[in-house]
Amino acid sequence: MSYQALYRVWRPQRFDEIVGQAIITRTLKNALITKQISHAYLFTGPRGTGKTSAAKIFSKAVNCHYLKDGEPCNECETCKAINDGSLNDVIEIDAASNNGVEEIRDIRDKAKYAPTQADYKVYIIDEVHMLSTGAFNALLKTLEEPPANVIFILATTEPHKIPATIISRTQKFDFKRIKxxxxxxxxxxxxxxxxxxxxxxxxxxxxxxxxxxxxxxxxxxxxxxxxxxxxxxxxxxxxxxGSVTNGLLTTYMDQVHQKDTKSALITIQKILDGGKDASRFVEDLTSYCQDILLYQQDPQMVEQMELGVVDEKFKTLSTEISDQDIYQMINELNDISNSLRYTAHPDVYLEVLTVKITHLDEQTAVASRPAPQPVQTSPEVDSRIEKLTSQVAQLQQEIEQLRKAPTTGSESPSAPAVAAPKSIEAKPVNAHVEIAKIYPILGSATRQQLNQFKEVWPDLMNSLSVTQRAVMHVSKPVAASADGVIVAFDYSFLYQKAQGDTELKDALGNNLDRIVGKAPQIVFVPENQWPDIRSEYLKNHKDQIAGGGKQEVDDPDPKAHPNDDENKKPVVKKAEELFGKEILDIKND
Missing domain, CATH: 1.10.8.60 (Helicase, Ruva Protein; domain 3)
Known part of the structure; x- marks a missing residue:
């Protein structure tokens, strides 16, 4: 077969040919020039960003005798042998198919022997996260005390699956998505x-x-x-x-914004009749909504990111549509995206989606109605209106006093319960929460630590980029300890976006280190799941909290001392310590 795919023919052969990873290539070249070569490297990042290519170029450069500015010559016998894969001292291993203990032990045993042709024996282990626990343990000793003239380069797309003991023995390079x-x-x-x-x-x-x-x-x-x-x-x-033209997306979004359901359904039918993939359309529409949000914050950044395809219709639409409408649309798009995976009738889901997002906010129509003209009234009616207005004001004042009153166990049963108005929130999305990371933080959380993070939170937000602030602006710290902080998101789709954004987490950690002098572990949770998580923690650790407190003493009249710390249950005292007194809702089992 004479023809080769473009990505094979145009695979980078020099560090300068690696696209979008200038910081990493500069660091590796400087290490080669100054002879400060480590025995083990870990290359992490999304697929197709240059991890394996960088590993092969580094294996050439470290063995090339005609190195120039940290770049291999690609002309000597060693470079040519590595390029065509015939050099025995550069071994590339696929950990997905060689993930057992025996394979790694074989590598460990052979690594003891000196290289035969090159100066260094280089092992490139691709998709290293696929190794079994036993295989990692077998590799650990070799990384800790490596033989002379042996270099390990580990590459993976899922670094979170690699044991910390392995990561700590390597130089870690994070390959970013290419712009x-x-x-x-x-x-x-x-x-x-x-x-x-x-x-x-x-x-x-x-x-x-x-x-x-x-x-x-x-x-x-x-x-x-x-x-x-x-x-x-x-x-x-x-x-x-399988993409949809930018013009069709703009037309569809404008029809949705104008509540023109009929025209939007016709546009959907036109898209499907053109053979477009429904899932791809949902992805393109979600990306379009994201562009509108970002354009409202920083137009220049979006124009650069979108490679100049932002047109006048897009600019006009971004000034007319509100961010709240965009949030609700993205939530609906996320629900539909999950449903499309399991259906053979995507047209039905897209039509239902169109009807839903064109009727998201019926209050807009009510608010846009013209104000009623004033009606001529008699003096008796005016007097009656003034009296009713005074009564309403008095009732509102009493309700406000009841809201501010502290909650106690002796609350009068005859007092009417005032239901707090429910905030309009987009439909929650089922999201995986890292309970294993949350509980250790709650175990040592204090109100003092939480207040400290709340004080510096505005400074932390200002230190982020525009894109990162767009994700984090609806978040807040809800619990904190000396080693970690739990951050809740008002919208689940923003929680999911932040959860998968490694750059955002790094930025938060680095800026917290600069502001408060430490880099605590940051764990994200959706706001709608946080009360259940908090309650579940207190329930599961009830015995532990009670055991750590004072022995309870039966009080003949506990209502006489409602605020006495000695009469509080250890669980309640722990809850106050974690979350403060003003947000407690104490309920008897």
Whole structure:
């Protein structure tokens, strides 16, 4: 088979050819120039961002005798042998299929022998998170006391599955998602070298569809070239990626905003008749909503991120639609996205979605009605109105006093319970919460620590980027200890976005370290699940909390001392210590 895929032919052979990872390549080149080479490296990051390519280039550079500015020459016998995979001293292992203890023990035994041709024996273990626990233990001793002239390079897309004992013995490099602009420039360079005609809009669409992976972008580009007979057109790129045109998305969003259900349903039918994938449409629409939110905060950033495809209709729409409407739309889109995975009738779900998001806020129509004209009234009616207004004001004042009154066990049964108005919140999304990380923080949480984080929270938000603030602006700390802080999100979809954003977590940790002098563990929870988590913790640890407190003494009249700390149950005292007195809701089992 003579033809090779683009991502194989144009695989980087030098550090300078790796796209979008300038900090990492600069660090590795400096280490090679200054001879400060570590015995073990850990390359982490999403797929197609250059981890394995960087490992192979590093294995060449560390063994190349004609190194120039930290770059391998790619012309000596050693470099050529590594390029064609014939050098026995550079061993690449797929941990997905060689994840047992015996395979790792074999590596450990062979690593003791000196390299035969090169200066260093380099082991590249790809997808290292697939190793079993026994295999990790077998590898641990070798990483702790490595033989001379042996280098291990571990690559993975899921670093959280790697034991901390392994990570602590390596130099860790986090490969980031590649910006669409950088992907676009690389594709333009490749097509110019191949002398292939292309449409700028098509490459921009492919760069966005790649979702930060250079390999994915080249695979889509390869497919588009095959479909278009070595010509890249916008229509072909739309067909290959299954994306919807930016114009159709803008039209659909405008119809939804105008509550024009009929026109929006016609647009949906047009999209489906064009052979577009329903799941892809939902993803594109979610991304479009995100762009509107970000554009309202920083227009220039979105124009750069979207590679100049922001048009006048988009700008107009972003000024008319509110962020609350966008939040509700994204929640509905998230629900539909989960449902589309298991249905054979996506058109039904998209039509239901359209009806729902065009009727999200019926109050808007009421608020937009013209104000009624004043009615001429008699003096008797005016006097009656003034009397009723005074009574309403008095009742409101009494209700406010009842709300502010402290909650006690002797509350009068005849007093009417005032129901606090429920806040309008988007439909919660089922999200996985890291209970194993939350409970240790609650075990040593104090009100003093929580107050400290609340005081610095505005400064922490100001230190984040615009994109990160857009995610975190509806969050707040709800519990904290000396080693950790629990942050609750008002909207579940923002919680899910923050949960998967490693850069955001790093930024929060680094800025907290700068502001308060320490970097505590940060755990996210959805606001709608936090009360249940808190209650469950107090319930499960009731015996432990009671055992750690004073022995309870029967009080013949406990109501006489409602605020006496000696009469409080240990569970209640612990709850006050964790969350404060003003937010307690004490209920008897």
């Amino acid at each position: 669409p602009k950088d992907i676009l420039e690389r594709m333009e360079y490749i097509l110019q070298q191949k002398k292939v005609d292309y449409d700028d809009k098509a490459l921009k669409l492919i760069a966005k569809a790649a979702e930060g992976g250079m390999r994915d972008a080249l695979s889509i580009l390869d497919q588009a070239m095959s479909y278009g007979d070595n010509q890249i057109t916008y229509e072909n790129a739309l067909l290959v990626t």
